[in-house]
Amino acid sequence: MRMTSIRQSWLNIPADSHFSLRNIPFGIISTASDPRRRPAVAIGDYALDLFEFSNSGGFRQSGFTNTAVFENSTLNAFAALGRAAHRMVRTYIQDIFAASGPYPDLLERNHPLRERALLPLASVQNHLPLEIGDYTDFFVGRNHAYNCGVIFRGPENALNPNYYHVPVGYHGRASSVVISGTPIKRPVGQILPDPTAVPKIPVLAPTQRLDYEVEFAAFIATGNNMGERINVNEAEEHIFGYVLMNDWSARDVQAWEYVPLGPFTAKNFGTSISAWVVLSDALEPFRTKPLARPAEAGDVLPYLQEGNEESVYDIKLQVVYQTAGGDKAVVSKGSTKYLLFSFAQMIAHHTVTGANLRPGDLIASGTISGEDSGSLGSLLEKSQAGKVHIAIGQSTRTFLQDGDTITITAAADDGSGAGLVGFGELNGTVLAPDY
Amino acid sequence: MRMTSIRQSWLNIPADSHFSLRNIPFGIISTASDPRRRPAVAIGDYALDLFEFSNSGGFRQSGFTNTAVFENSTLNAFAALGRAAHRMVRTYIQDIFAASGPYPDLLERNHPLRERALLPLASVQNHLPLEIGDYTDFFVGRNHAYNCGVIFRGPENALNPNYYHVPVGYHGRASSVVISGTPIKRPVGQILPDPTAVPKIPVLAPTQRLDYEVEFAAFIATGNNMGERINVNEAEEHIFGYVLMNDWSARDVQAWEYVPLGPFTAKNFGTSISAWVVLSDALEPFRTKPLARPAEAGDVLPYLQEGNEESVYDIKLQVVYQTAGGDKAVVSKGSTKYLLFSFAQMIAHHTVTGANLRPGDLIASGTISGEDSGSLGSLLEKSQAGKVHIAIGQSTRTFLQDGDTITITAAADDGSGAGLVGFGELNGTVLAPDY
Ligand SMILES: [Ca+2]
Ligand SMILES: [Ca+2]
Ligand SMILES: [Mg+2]
Ligand SMILES: [Mg+2]
Ligand code: NI
Secondary structure, eight states, X not given: OOOOOOOOBSSOOOTTOSBOTTTOOEEEEEESSOOOOEEEEEETTEEXXXXXXXXXXXXXXXXXXXXXXXXXXXXXXXXXXXXXXXXXXXXXXXXXXXXXXXXTTTTTTOXXXXXXXXXXXXXXXXXXXXXXXXXXXXXXXXHHHHHHHHHHHOGGGSSOTTTTTSOOEEEOOSTTEEETTOOEEOOEEEEOSOTTOSSOOXXXXXXXXXXXXXXXXXXXXXXXXXXXXXXXXXXXXXXXXXXXXXXXXXXXXXXXXXXXXXXXXXXXXXXXXXXXXXXXXXXXXXXXXXXXXOGGGOOOOGGGOOSXXXXXXXXXXXXXXXXXXXXEEEEEEXXXXXXXXXXXXXXXXXXXXXXXXXXXXXXXXXXXXXXXXXXXXXXXXXXXXXXXXXXXXXXXXXXXXXXXXXXXXXXXXXXXXXXOEEEEEEEXXXXXXXX | OOOOOOOOBSSOOOTTOSBOTTTOOEEEEEESSOOOOEEEEEETTEEEEHHHHHHTTTTTTTSOOOGGGGGSSSSHHHHHTOHHHHHHHHHHHHHHHBTTOSOTTTTTTOHHHHHHHEEEGGGEEEEOSSOOSOEEEEOOOXXXXXXXXXXXXXXXXXXXXXXXXSOOEEEOOSTTEEETTOOEEOOEEEEOSOTTOSSOOXXXXXXXXXXXXXXXXXXXXXXXXXXXXXXXXTGGGXXXXXXXXXXXXXXXXXXXXXXXXXXSTTTTTOEEEOSOBEEHHHHGGGEEOOOOOOGGGOOOOGGGOOSOSOOEXXXXXEEEEEOTTSOEEEXXXXXXXXXXXXXXXXXXXXXXTOOOXXXXXXXXXXXXXXSSGGGOSBHHHHTTTTTSOEEETTEEESSOOTTOEEEEEEEEOOSSSSOOEEEEEEEEEEEOOOO
């Protein structure tokens, strides 16, 4: 699988494009002239409108017959067809765009269809790629879990006793998962102004500790029946693809509300995801090992033991912080590989008691931090819970201020010259509270 | 509102029916001869098939023109029309069934339509009444929270410092919410066999502490936009109606996994709800005050302060435990009134940071226990975490065994003679684990 022959495209794809010929991520678009939501793939600086392409007979030579899925306003039906279908369509689209490919008449030389179906990315509006039935957020970025534990409980008790055994996760809010570019209003919530005071009397106020969390997330393709478990070694077959996630979090609200049932209003006001779903197949060349387990942690239980040691992906993450005043800095450079458990393990655990997953369910890793201070995935860690001021050009920050914009990008490159496999840009701007 | 003139029906409605003329709950049914899922109301021992009734012109004199909602396989579109529409339809159906009512030709004297549309309840299959976008479980049954706190932390620290200020809640699993009658397979999960051992090494095993939780739950009719709050005094207008809930819980799994992000696999394997949604209007006569706040707790924050002191309903709850061997006992008699916060307060809090609710969202109270040992809503409380054996006829139990059936019923009666407003029966049987 690692031996990729380098194919070129007849389309001019910039070398630094996240959407190389070996990516072909799927999304949902609309345009000013056609507001219908419809499936598309991104390639170079363009989106190929799959509704238009399919209706114009684009798939007639593909062997793929379920083209009705491209008439939908979400990718759920396409995802539910399973990985063999995704592979067939992705490979075919690669053939369509390949230089000296097998189907030059279908698009390359078909200028009227190129005009209709190959749309500049700058002209398309993205929408949520799938309808999300349930959204689950895990907490398997061990470095983040450890850093937060040190801040709140000290290094001795940083990780809870269950941490190395249980891929810890919780159910999040599906309704407020939004697409990149959606502004996030600073939430107003219950906050305890002085945690040391007795009695503890909260106030209602705009959060003073608004944070981002850099996460990686998988969309489910095919689910399971309630009462059935998904085997860890079959779990990847249930994944459609991946997106970047920013799990906006109000740390002061979270601290007051989260005992004993976990975060609720501190996180359910908005969660942003990137627009283009990168298929599992496109990430195959970038497999690597997850975080090592300390010897004293022992093995995971058998239902979490994977055959493939290279169970995570090394996709480089970058976070750019731009202040309302226009100052700008790269505040983090990390990788999606810093996970203690893989997505296959998360899925096996998610279904261990019999919970049913459905096509379109979204499963996120939890915040991903690397090993050093330059690769942290949240301001909570970077500012040491507000104690350290972070330089953003001429400005400093501890937590997010109104008007600030966070932009997360991620791309994988194995140096093969075959181009990047990237996720584009996930951004969101903080709006002033409505209070 | 409390002065109800007692109307009789031309239909023979047994005096102990939960579905009196003043109830008219909505559900989704299918039949052996017509497997299409379609809306219906329950009345006496019958379901009125609203698809058939509407298609036969049943609503022509009603003033209700959105009858297309009765062609759907869920009640979401009907719910989304808002309370004025629900009221119009419920009142009209009451007129249809009223003795000496205004429309005797529509159904009472229309025997062919009665044959087609008025189906014996015993002949209909119920399905989930609404498609649930997000399911949220609160924890506002103060007696339950206190009882559990005493078991785990002792009476001094039974309730956490946030408890009287925050309507504590968490996001649950929407995919595994199932209709009454669905069997529940005993889950297999991560359990710590000896919580005192060092190091803590879990095993994978069928839960030994399978429990039920008696809850009351509201379906959302109309939602809010992300970033907007729902005012506590307008929140009831957003409710479609109510159902009973059994939140099956694996206590041993829960104890091991729930720190720090709350229950996950211990509760996401199945949650049962009753079939017929009782509209808010039908419950108006049964309003009462919620649990009193102790003086030292002070007031709730202004965003939770309600104009109406009678903010909860007094609906009598009953739990029947039937063992696999056929022993049977009433194990609890309670009421839905034992809540610290009302559903209006839960909704105001749910949206305080800007989370958007959608039509069909399900919001549950958390376990409801009364003041004494005869009104407890879970086996955890009743068995004192497994220490006390509960007599069920000739058998005893601490937690659920395979083959056991839990049946929750609830009905309100104000003694007016106008009949019961009830929820029918919510039952589920435990199946042996698949392990
Ligand atoms: Ca998170
Ligand atoms: Ca519960
Ligand atoms: Mg979030
Ligand atoms: Mg449950
Ligand atoms: Ni009244």
